Amino acid sequence: MWQRLRGSTAYFLIGALALFVIVQVFLTVEIQGTPIINNYWRGLIFWGAAITIVSLGLNLIYGFNGQFSLGQYGFYAIGAYTSADITYRYVRGDNSALIVVIGGSILTLLLMWGVSAFLKRFYGVNTITVFVFNVLAAVLGFGLAAGILVPIANPMLSAIFGALPTGVAQSVVFLFALVGGAVLSGIISFLFGIPVLELGSDYFGIATLGFTIIIKVLLDNTDTILPFPEMKGARGMVGIPQWTTWPWVFFSLFLVVLVMRNLLHSSTGRTIVAVREDERAAELVGIDIARSKILAFVIGSVFAGLAGGIRAHDLAFLHPQSFNFIQSFNPMIIVVFGGLGSITGTVFAGFAWIILLEGVLRLYLPGGFETWRFVVYPLVLILMMLLRPEGLLGQYEIPFLRQRLPGMLIRNETQTDELAVEEVVI
Amino acid sequence: MTKGRPEDLGPEVEQRPVVLTISGLTHFFESLRAVYDFSVTIKQGELVGLIGPNGAGKTTVFNLITGVYHATEGGIQYNGAHLVGLPSYEIIQMGIARTFQNIRLFSNLTVLDNVRIAYHPHAGYGLVDSTLRLRRFYDKEEDMTERAQEFLAIFGLAERQDDIAGSLPYGLQRRLEIARALATQPRLLLLDEPAAGMNPQEIDQLMDLIHFIRDRFDLTILLVEHRMRLVMNICEWITVMDFGEIIARGTPDVVRNDPSVIEAYLGRQAIIQ
Numbered sequence: 001m002w003q004r005l006r007g008s009t010a011y012f013l014i015g016a017l018a019l020f021v022i023v024q025v026f027l028t029v030e031i032q033g034t035p036i037i038n039n040y041w042r043g044l045i046f047w048g049a050a051i052t053i054v055s056l057g058l059n060l061i062y063g064f065n066g067q068f069s070l071g072q073y074g075f076y077a078i079g080a081y082t083s084a085d086i087t088y089r090y091v092r093g094d095n096s097a098l099i100v101v102i103g104g105s106i107l108t109l110l111l112m113w114g115v116s117a118f119l120k121r122f123y124g125v126n127t128i129t130v131f132v133f134n135v136l137a138a139v140l141g142f143g144l145a146a147g148i149l150v151p152i153a154n155p156m157l158s159a160i161f162g163a164l165p166t167g168v169a170q171s172v173v174f175l176f177a178l179v180g181g182a183v184l185s186g187i188i189s190f191l192f193g194i195p196v197l198e199l200g201s202d203y204f205g206i207a208t209l210g211f212t213i214i215i216k217v218l219l220d221n222t223d224t225i226l227p228f229p230e231m232k233g234a235r236g237m238v239g240i241p242q243w244t245t246w247p248w249v250f251f252s253l254f255l256v257v258l259v260m261r262n263l264l265h266s267s268t269g270r271t272i273v274a275v276r277e278d279e280r281a282a283e284l285v286g287i288d289i290a291r292s293k294i295l296a297f298v299i300g301s302v303f304a305g306l307a308g309g310i311r312a313h314d315l316a317f318l319h320p321q322s323f324n325f326i327q328s329f330n331p332m333i334i335v336v337f338g339g340l341g342s343i344t345g346t347v348f349a350g351f352a353w354i355i356l357l358e359g360v361l362r363l364y365l366p367g368g369f370e371t372w373r374f375v376v377y378p379l380v381l382i383l384m385m386l387l388r389p390e391g392l393l394g395q396y397e398i399p400f401l402r403q404r405l406p407g408m409l410i411r412n413e414t415q416t417d418e419l420a421v422e423e424v425v426i
Numbered sequence: 427m428t429k430g431r432p433e434d435l436g437p438e439v440e441q442r443p444v445v446l447t448i449s450g451l452t453h454f455f456e457s458l459r460a461v462y463d464f465s466v467t468i469k470q471g472e473l474v475g476l477i478g479p480n481g482a483g484k485t486t487v488f489n490l491i492t493g494v495y496h497a498t499e500g501g502i503q504y505n506g507a508h509l510v511g512l513p514s515y516e517i518i519q520m521g522i523a524r525t526f527q528n529i530r531l532f533s534n535l536t537v538l539d540n541v542r543i544a545y546h547p548h549a550g551y552g553l554v555d556s557t558l559r560l561r562r563f564y565d566k567e568e569d570m571t572e573r574a575q576e577f578l579a580i581f582g583l584a585e586r587q588d589d590i591a592g593s594l595p596y597g598l599q600r601r602l603e604i605a606r607a608l609a610t611q612p613r614l615l616l617l618d619e620p621a622a623g624m625n626p627q628e629i630d631q632l633m634d635l636i637h638f639i640r641d642r643f644d645l646t647i648l649l650v651e652h653r654m655r656l657v658m659n660i661c662e663w664i665t666v667m668d669f670g671e672i673i674a675r676g677t678p679d680v681v682r683n684d685p686s687v688i689e690a691y692l693g694r695q696a697i698i699q
Contacts, residue, residue, distance in 0.1 A: 124511045266567070277532035278531075281526070282543070285523075285609075286519045
């Protein structure tokens with residue numbers, strides 16, 4: 001494997017490591033009792049990372065796959081509330097949320113796999129059938145986890161976590177909380193995507209907007225309609241442990257960038273882009289476009305769910321209002337700003353969005369300016385569309401994230417072969 | 427006419443296996459009858475033309491074969507397998523490829539990627555391999571790239587592999603589209619007006635190309651075309667459609683002199699004169 005380590009990969013890894021170490025040092029070294037990066041800036045960096053991950057997910061869905069989606073904040077909210085609930089209950093000595101989410105997800109994925117194997121044996125299965133079977137799988141999976149797994153595993157887990165040192169147990173729970181939120185987002189996006197991705201891109205956008213609104217309304221009523229009194233509905237969920245630290249943030253972002261790059265620069269990734277380029281043509285070179293769209297949508301939503309978990313455990317407070325549909329335009333603006341179809345651009349724009357607009361403007365401009373922010377954003381966007389519609393960085397990528405062009409293949413045999421053809425071909 | 431092919435093609439051709447059978451194909455758009463009782467039987471290695479005036483339903487037939495539309499009535503069989511109701515990508519993976527009347531390349535992607543995308547069903551590695559960058563990813567990806575490059579070399583596009591497909595001149599885009607279709611490894615190729623927008627000299631070269639790919643890739647070809655010169659020169663036999671129905675069938679010479687064909691193309695007046 002090591003002989004494949006290219007220069008650009010090495011630079012990227014060194015750069016990432018340097019960034020990690022520098023920020024970590026700045027977070028720990030204290031001058032006159034406060035770290036160099038104080039809590040305010042720390043919050044902005046973590047927030048920037050979370051919004052960047054959400055936007056990367058959206059870039060996969062919209063920028064690379066061409067499906068206009070406003071549902072990112074819905075999945076962000078699902079991830080945030082799910083992981084927050086897991087750790088909230090764990091801190092209070094109850095592992096049931098952890099068991100339901102993780103166990104239920106595993107069961108559901110197994111059942112869904114069974115469903116797809118089962119349905120493959122039939123000819124001409126329509127979308128609604130697939131949808132209903134998968135919903136049944138999810139209901140059964142999570143129902144089994146809640147009904148059977150919880151009573152059995154809850155005391156066992158408590159014993160195991162009790163035996164581990166507090167720090168380790170906490171890290172394990174946090175890891176599972178993040179994974180759980182992300183996977184649950186993925187499962188819900190899969191169920192939602194089956195019927196809705198069949199719609200054309202614009203209709204899909206409207207449907208995902210509806211999804212965000214539904215999630216927001218559900219979150220407003222978590223203590224009345226849904227059986228989660230600890231989420232406290234529209235009053236906002238408090239008492240979430242503040243566990244997000246820089247390593248968690250950094251490695252989540254690193255992982256997301258890496259997964260996205262590896263996915264896109266593969267055959268599957270090319271089919272995702274092909275669907276954006278020309279859906280009909282992609283289908284008629286033998287690509288299962290429904291699968292390709294679902295894949296991009298689910299992976300994008302998993303990213304959003306992961307970001308939600310990170311944000312929830314940094315802020316330690318969740319409110320449904322921060323996930324309303326107006327907010328769901330934020331990642332859209334970031335993606336368009338950074339450049340559709342550019343990972344580098346999204347990372348850049350995501351951090352710039354938070355650090356410049358939420359941080360610098362608030363700190364250094366005269367008081368009262370923050371009320372003008374929502375005049376400035378749209379103006380900047382309009383100027384952007386007029387002057388540089390392809391986004392700040394267009395399709396630019398740093399070398400590591402760029403698709404490597406294979407060398408030309410010039411062989412003697414094919415050359416002679418080609419010469420013979422050259423005269424006859426158009 | 428009933429068995430979907432002319433009768434005087436000679437014993438050698440008749441012995442070959444049947445590739446495509448379409449029988450009684452009928453398709454309605456709402457209440458508009460686009461195709462009515464269309465039948466055709468094509469044997470291995472044949473080069474068959476499908477002609478007719480504008481709006482005769484030729485492209486609809488192609489769309490029905492490739493699963494873009496699902497036929498209201500009638501059957502399509504490819505090597506004995508029924509196609510009606512299957513999704514397009516499965517039909518393509520069974521070995522049917524097509525091109526489009528107006529070129530539909532992935533125009534923001536490179537020439538090489540256009541061909542590599544068509545190789546996807548044969549990629550030989552999955553999501554896990556590519557996400558974790560396992561050895562299998564590198565091996566198969568290299569393998570696939572090499573095959574695609576060899577393929578481009580055959581079509582004289584090797585030096586253009588890194589160019590953006592949309593930036594190629596028109597003739598090369600056509601050629602790339604045919605190359606991409608062939609990269610799906612078909613046995614039956616459907617060409618939808620390949621000569622559209624070409625000058626006479628380019629048409630000559632296109633005819634050579636079509637003959638070349640048929641021999642090289644051992645293909646059966648069904649071709650929709652407007653340009654009589656191309657059709658009359660290269661097709662072994664021709665089916666003529668008008669208003670969704672078959673009005674004539676036969677070798678180019680037979681079709682050329684068929685009064686109903688002349689009427690469909692030139693109007694009744696032409697015959698009377």
